[in-house]
Amino acid sequence: MERYTVTIISPASSGARPTLLVPFPPSALVTAFVDELFKRIARQGLALAPSTHIATLHVDNEEQEDADHITRGAIIDTEDLLQHAVDPTKDKLYAVFTAKQGASSQISPVTTNQDLAGEKTISVRVVTPATAQGKRTPVLILLPASTTVKQLHEIVAQKLGTSATFTNKDDLNHCNCALARQLADADSPPTQYTLVHGKSKVERIELGSQDGTEDGLKASIRGHIGQYFEANQKMNCFGGQFHANSSTSYKKTPVVAVCSKLRHVPAHARTVGSENEQTDASRAHVLDLHTKEIPIHSGSHEATLEQAGLSELAVDGVVDIFVVERASSGTVTLPPRGRDSIFRSHPHWEPPTVQGDRATAMFLSSLRVFASMVERPDKEKDNFKDAVLHVFDLLTKFPPAVRTLHILINGKTPTPTECAALSHAVYETLDRIIPTALIGTTHARVFEGSRLLFGFVLEKARSLKLSDETQSFPYLTALKEVELADKKTKEAVMHAQKTSSGLIERVDGSPEDGFVSTDGEIRRLALLSAGSTQLLLTFDGSLASNYHYADAGDASCVWEEEELHDMHALAEFCGRNKLAVHKPSQLAGAVAPCLTFDRRAHLAVYTGQEGCGADPSKSTLTFRPMHGSENVDVAVIEQLIASVLKRYEADGTAVFDALGGAAVRRLHAPDEICKSSPTTIVRCSC
Structure with a gap:
């Protein structure tokens, strides 16, 4: 965390130039820093807001400072990283605000x-x-x-x-x-x-x-x-x-x-x-x-x-x-069936910048376990699921991604269009918070931070969830299924027409006997979905009027921005929320599904043990997003990944898939068993 001194210049300041001291992570984008400025300025009572003013950030140093520094100060691009554009030890920042037209x-x-x-x-x-x-x-x-x-x-x-x-x-x-x-x-x-x-x-x-x-x-x-x-x-x-x-x-x-x-x-x-x-060359791009x-x-x-x-x-x-x-293969494919197919590496999961194999495995494996944790949480009710959607919404600020997450945590299958909405939203969120010192500046490793983001969502959701007595959970109420099936043909309708006996497809020339007024929402949903599904999940407009969370949609009221930049704290959140990574040798005692490593030391999902009759040395079932399900020999995997894990430790990226968490430690050394000597095992009451 660095401290930046910013001088505010705007018509609203009436000639005065207030100066703010702003602690902020140097690895953040300049645009995030400008957002923080707007929040701090509002607390100072100045009439400056993103809806009414445009802010440009200028940099000037001690040697150049004079009466005309604003005209000579360089403008900082909002898509640059703060640490690449500003040296807080010698540069002064000037935020110039101009009224929007x-x-x-x-x-x-x-x-x-x-x-x-x-x-x-x-x-x-x-x-x-x-x-x-x-x-x-x-x-x-x-x-x-x-x-x-x-x-x-x-x-x-x-x-x-x-x-x-x-x-x-x-x-x-x-x-x-x-x-x-x-x-x-x-x-x-x-x-x-x-x-x-x-x-x-x-x-x-x-x-x-x-x-x-x-x-x-x-x-x-x-x-x-x-x-x-x-x-x-x-x-x-x-x-x-x-x-x-x-x-x-x-x-x-x-x-x-x-x-x-x-x-x-x-x-x-x-x-x-x-x-x-x-291949990448044969893929089309669909808007x-x-x-x-x-x-x-x-x-x-x-x-x-x-x-x-x-x-x-x-x-x-x-x-x-x-x-x-x-991204699309350009060929017609049927929707995936089953979790192994849903979370396989397909073009529709690709973000704007194609990710490396480790990053892709990290994203899809973490997403699969994360969705399973929310779908079947231990002793949790709908308030937890609603809180997960709430935190994810505050992070991504992209409703189509929230809708896709709701589909996944309910054990259903999203379309390629829906998958892309989620992956792109997660990518842009991670691209804002993961330090470039860890992943470089090519953006091809952004998804390596996926597990940490999902761990953060689970941690915050547990502290933000509404009371069990809440009558109507905001997100679960707004995300509702609408039936769009023709009562006669049972096909999904596109041109919806309400009749006294139910919904039908409006056909040119059909008699109008029995027609009644059709709800505008039903007409809109049927037409825009083009009769593609009989049961349509919609994110309706009731969220704003039914918003029970105290933050009023402002993430800064829920967490400090620097929390998202503390990688080790995020790793701890993963350990506390069942997103810890297990060694292959620990999987026999682990609860599936959970995260583990494959033979390349990329994240995979442990899905259980094969039944009787399987080769005991290869009875462990794992899912690899790049390859699918396979039986593995955990002893061989441990040997193959040892050197790779040491390399992760050396380059600092081990935090992305760090082993740990209470569940993992218990598997390594069960609490109820203490070793008093190399040859004697006694049970203790601790």
Whole structure:
């Protein structure tokens, strides 16, 4: 911790130049230091705040100080490290505050041929995990309400300077057979067949002379849809009847359903694409958009912002859109099944800077054990789970990541989009707090601090959790599941319509008998999720009105910033909260799941002992994020890692995966057993 003297220069100081003495970690980013300045200035009663003023930090030394030091003082970039830009022994800092212009001047008009005058508009703020940490200023855009989701994506990509795509390749879930069966019960015109494709899109198509055969129908559908649909989709016909004397002339024309092919493959026969086998060069990058509530599915790209009801999410007139640039193999894969698959090293777990093997193993192994600890804590109730989400929210300040964590700690499977939101948020948080002296400046080792961050979350959650008698836990109440299944077809709906008997998919031309008013939230959730799931987890807006924590959303009221920079204290937190690392030789007495080492001295997860009949020397089961599950010989592993652990001790990074904690010490030397001599073991009552 260093002490920095800062002179405040602003119109609000009325000519006076107050000076603050600010203790702060030199390994922190300048932007974090500026945030701390704003907090201390507010306590001094000056009318300076991030919402009204911009702060620039200037450095000047003793030799250069004079009346005109502000014009000659160098401006420090907010993304630099404090220790690289300032020498506290000789440099003086000057914080210059200038008033922000009105909000309208910060809004960049969208490039469009339409005149926005008189047209309904929506203000959108683009938030990334980096801007959530204060590393950059969020982009604010004014858009016509008629802007489509696809156009929104393109504008955001342009503003962020990325060429990442908006993919439709993850749309694997639609099946139109149930709707086609219903339509087939009705009469059909003799010269037209009914095509149901996409998400419950129903069209009447003229029947050609060759369309009485399967090949003829496929050719007609191919020409109408405009793509070779057979590659990933399957055609099914319902209700068609031929004349008695003809096999190509219809007496009753069919209803044709075009569905995702994977929906017609039995579950046991489905295979998951191996994304981790893709090389970096072959990987695509996808720009994922989220509202605070849910991820925006690419299938909703034709909907306008007005149709999607985005204005209903506005706070102080601005809608936050959360953005993550996700790595992808560029191939269609099924969602992972089981913990081993969820926590394998896939491209969607990669942060902005690709991490080394040790860092990746550290992140995914620690995340798996951390999620298990919260999912099944000993003698804990919902107040602990809610507190974990609360602390994680204060750290990351990125709601899509909180939503993903809720999915994991409830034992469910997140999508690649959701995984990326969490990994990017954790990366940006760690990048702010882990000293570069330990991991270097390339950012390729940031995830090596993952275990320490999760240990900090567990430690703070135990002290912050609300009373057991609390009637409504803020985060668990705000994170709720909404059912979006059609009452007739049981398929997820995209164009939700409420009827007197339940929710249905709105189909063009369907009778409106029984329709009742549909809740705006349900319409928005169904449309933006594009009918991708029947049960949707949403992070709704009730958190602010139901916030029972005393900190009012301000992390500085819960912990001091320097706590996050004390690596050894964070390691102690891990030991106290079941995130200690066990030696391979201790695993037989450990409780699974727990952290251990693999043969490369990277973190792995001990998942238990294999049953009877297994080779006793290889009965220990471990999970390695880079390789999967395997049986290991713990004696061999101990020998292989000994020299590597010594190297970790030498370079100071042993703190990231330090052995220790009460549970580990008990395994090493049980409390109830004392050795009075090399050959005599006695039990004592201590």
